[in-house]
Amino acid sequence: MNKNIVQAELNQIIENAFLISEDIGQEIELIISDGIESPLSSEEAIRLLTKVTKTLKNSDFVSQDSVAAKNLELQVGEFVEKLISERSNSPYVDEDPINESVVNLEEYNGIKPKQVKPVPYFHSRPVKMMSGYVDTRDINLWSDNDRLEIHIAQFIFDNGRNPDSDELLSIMLSTMPLAGISDKNGDQFKIADLARSIAINGVRKPPIIDINGDLLDGNRRIAACNYILHSDEFTTEEKQRARKVFVWQLTQFADEDEKRAVVVSLNFEPDHKLEWPKYIKAKKIFEEWQHILGLESPPPGPQRAAHLKRELSKKYALGPDASHVNRFLRMIDWANDFKEHHIDNNNNNPFEVEHRTEKVFEYFDELSRGKGSGGVAYAINQDDSLKKTVFDLLYDGKFKRWSQIRLLKHFDDEMIEGLRKARETDDLNDAQEIVDMSLTDARNRQRESRVVGANPRIRQFVSWLEALPISAFRDDISDENLDALLRALTLVEKQISEKENE
Amino acid sequence: MVGFTTGLDEKKRPDSAMRKKMQQKIKLEAAAGNPKGMFELLYKGFFLDGLVNWLRSSFQSLSNDEIDDVVSQSILILYEKLRLGESIYEPYAYLRKTARNLSIKKYDENMLVNGLKNYHKSNMIQDDANYLNQRDKLKSEALSIAKSFLPKLGQHNVQLVMEYIFDAIERNVDDVSNREIADALSLSVDVVKQSKSRGFRRLKRTAESEGYHLDFDYTNKLNAINHQDDEGDNNE
Numbered sequence: 244m245n246k247n248i249v250q251a252e253l254n255q256i257i258e259n260a261f262l263i264s265e266d267i268g269q270e271i272e273l274i275i276s277d278g279i280e281s282p283l284s285s286e287e288a289i290r291l292l293t294k295v296t297k298t299l300k301n302s303d304f305v306s307q308d309s310v311a312a313k314n315l316e317l318q319v320g321e322f323v324e325k326l327i328s329e330r331s332n333s334p335y336v337d338e339d340p341i342n343e344s345v346v347n348l349e350e351y352n353g354i355k356p357k358q359v360k361p362v363p364y365f366h367s368r369p370v371k372m373m374s375g376y377v378d379t380r381d382i383n384l385w386s387d388n389d390r391l392e393i394h395i396a397q398f399i400f401d402n403g404r405n406p407d408s409d410e411l412l413s414i415m416l417s418t419m420p421l422a423g424i425s426d427k428n429g430d431q432f433k434i435a436d437l438a439r440s441i442a443i444n445g446v447r448k449p450p451i452i453d454i455n456g457d458l459l460d461g462n463r464r465i466a467a468c469n470y471i472l473h474s475d476e477f478t479t480e481e482k483q484r485a486r487k488v489f490v491w492q493l494t495q496f497a498d499e500d501e502k503r504a505v506v507v508s509l510n511f512e513p514d515h516k517l518e519w520p521k522y523i524k525a526k527k528i529f530e531e532w533q534h535i536l537g538l539e540s541p542p543p544g545p546q547r548a549a550h551l552k553r554e555l556s557k558k559y560a561l562g563p564d565a566s567h568v569n570r571f572l573r574m575i576d577w578a579n580d581f582k583e584h585h586i587d588n589n590n591n592n593p594f595e596v597e598h599r600t601e602k603v604f605e606y607f608d609e610l611s612r613g614k615g616s617g618g619v620a621y622a623i624n625q626d627d628s629l630k631k632t633v634f635d636l637l638y639d640g641k642f643k644r645w646s647q648i649r650l651l652k653h654f655d656d657e658m659i660e661g662l663r664k665a666r667e668t669d670d671l672n673d674a675q676e677i678v679d680m681s682l683t684d685a686r687n688r689q690r691e692s693r694v695v696g697a698n699p700r701i702r703q704f705v706s707w708l709e710a711l712p713i714s715a716f717r718d719d720i721s722d723e724n725l726d727a728l729l730r731a732l733t734l735v736e737k738q739i740s741e742k743e744n745e
Numbered sequence: 746m747v748g749f750t751t752g753l754d755e756k757k758r759p760d761s762a763m764r765k766k767m768q769q770k771i772k773l774e775a776a777a778g779n780p781k782g783m784f785e786l787l788y789k790g791f792f793l794d795g796l797v798n799w800l801r802s803s804f805q806s807l808s809n810d811e812i813d814d815v816v817s818q819s820i821l822i823l824y825e826k827l828r829l830g831e832s833i834y835e836p837y838a839y840l841r842k843t844a845r846n847l848s849i850k851k852y853d854e855n856m857l858v859n860g861l862k863n864y865h866k867s868n869m870i871q872d873d874a875n876y877l878n879q880r881d882k883l884k885s886e887a888l889s890i891a892k893s894f895l896p897k898l899g900q901h902n903v904q905l906v907m908e909y910i911f912d913a914i915e916r917n918v919d920d921v922s923n924r925e926i927a928d929a930l931s932l933s934v935d936v937v938k939q940s941k942s943r944g945f946r947r948l949k950r951t952a953e954s955e956g957y958h959l960d961f962d963y964t965n966k967l968n969a970i971n972h973q974d975d976e977g978d979n980n981e
Contacts, residue, residue: 278795
């Protein structure tokens with residue numbers, strides 16, 4: 244075929260492709276506005292509406308559909324006149340508000356819409372509801388949620404109006420640039436974490452919507468579903484799971500009091516939900532990891548192990564990378580050492596040891612850090628007796644806070660001695676004080692050794708020695724240390740003598 | 746629901762939420778086999794008035810009667826699709842695009858008839874048939890060329906989205922919304938928008954590199970729709 248003709252047709256095809264897929268939302272707005280501004284005259288309206296009615300009525304498609312055909316059993320002229328009259332005489336209203344159910348519950352996965360039974364109570368009153376599936380995107384986020392109070396106020400200040408559904412979602416997903424909220428805030432409403440959980444488990448607690456699809460409870464859950472649909476982090480299957488959500492919907496008969504009861508009950512009263520202890524979660528991860536390793540033959544190399552850990556992380560909704568898994572595995576390793584010491588070495592009751600382990604589990608995160616020289620883990624692993632001392636102190640609750648663990652990296656003989664003394668001290672407050680001082684002093688000593696040279700150190704030591712009471716030489720300083728001090732002073736005397744002879 | 750009077754009260758004009766609800770109701774009525782209800786809503790929402798005005802200004806060579814025909818046919822097509830359960834996300838957009846396509850066909854027919862009006866009637870019928878046959882072949886060839894550009898459009902999502910749109914052309918579909926594409930390909934609407942924008946830009950460049958000059962200028966529309974930079978485009 245002639246190339247020019249083909250080119251013209253190709254041009255047409257691509258133009259059509261663009262036009263059929265074009266977003267014309269703004270154009271539709273203009274069309275409707277124009278229709279309101281410049282409505283058809285009566286004559287034009289009669290002509291158009293008559294033609295439309297006759298086209299519908301006479302079509303094979305409608306005449307073969309008994310329901311539709313019955314629907315169009317009317318006098319065309321009468322119907323058209325009535326329609327025009329209704330529109331021009333009365334303001335536009337929803338003619339049938341009672342039966343309005345703009346967001347319809349759907350059947351999905353074999354689950355049909357039905358009444359929620361028993362009738363749920365909210366703030367001491369029964370509120371009838373229907374349950375079923377809706378498309379996530381048909382649900383309107385709730386703008387009166389107190390979580391969003393400041394953000395909404397900020398938006399109104401900036402834009403002079405309330406945010407629409409898309410803008411509300413943007414606020415929930417922390418992607419709306421608002422003055423006073425910096426990038427450092429990150430995912431303010433923790434939507435990403437919730438999304439990861441939903442991707443695996445689905446939405447477990449049904450959000451509650453009203454008849455129009457406006458949310459009364461579940462802003463974060465719906466925002467999280469939208470996050471899944473928009474994010475590249477999730478698989479097709481996970482997106483499918485987020486596309487339809489099981490909800491409870493107020494009936495068209497629900498009044499404002501019932502709506503308020505739902506909101507107060509679910510958003511102001513505490514739900515008393517208690518999270519699983521981190522120790523229990525970490526044990527689950529550890530056991531699963533052992534199981535995975537058991538299935539791998541030969542044992543996985545670093546890359547394969549990293550991949551397996553990422554999969555494990557996703558499985559437990561910990562995120563797309565393996566950092567949480569790695570952290571939990573390290574903590575469990577230390578926890579196992581801790582338990583072994585107390586059960587095998589100290590003969591403590593194993594159940595008591597488990598409870599203690601759970602209680603101090605967060606400390607193992609700090610203990611496991613710094614495998615390289617200068618780190619906490621490195622320091623403790625250098626000296627087995629130090630490790631045991633630390634474990635004993637942990638068991639007895641003699642560390643006041645986990646941040647003290649970081650100071651263990653400054654270990655020296657004095658610090659170790661101090662910690663041992665704390666271990667032997669029965670009084671808890673005294674023991675905690677000794678631990679605190681030992682660690683702080685060790686840190687200070689190391690600071691001095693980095694910053695201060697020989698002269699200041701000697702000056703400091705001499706001042707300290709001269710201030711020491713005589714009785715300390717007899718009662719507090721060990722023979723070993725006295726011998727060491729004498730050796731050092733003898734060395735000093737020798738050096739002075741040689742210098743004088745020069 | 747908010748009431749408003751014809752063309753007078755700006756504060757009470759339907760906002761986007763109200764338009765969304767209206768369209769949902771239109772879909773419900775049609776799905777339930779109530780063409781009358783669907784049609785009433787289209788008229789009461791002032792959409793039909795606006796659509797007629799738009800068609801008159803865009804296709805000035807069509808008579809009022811022809812425009813009424815186009816609108817009637819468009820409404821019937823919309824009703825059929827919704828009644829058969831097809832996914833039409835935005836009836837207003839669907840109607841507007843369908844009406845546009847029908848108007849173009851009407852315009853083409855008028856041109857053909859005017860051009861051939863001196864022919865003998867029997868020749869006209871035969872030439873019509875030949876013409877249509879030729880047009881089908883031409884369309885098929887042009888579509889095949891367009892699809893051959895797809896592998897050169899880069900990212901997988903871009904190719905998928907553009908292929909979906911070309912398939913819709915092949916099936917003579919009048920409207921393909923972002924949401925429909927997103928659902929069919931399990932992508933987000935944002936990804937679809939971005940892929941479309943990149944796809945059309947790259948399509949034009951690819952066609953020109955193959956020796957085809959496309960004079961349909963949609964770049965301004967693409968710039969208006971998608972303000973984001975097309976990352977990667979400038980590096981190609």
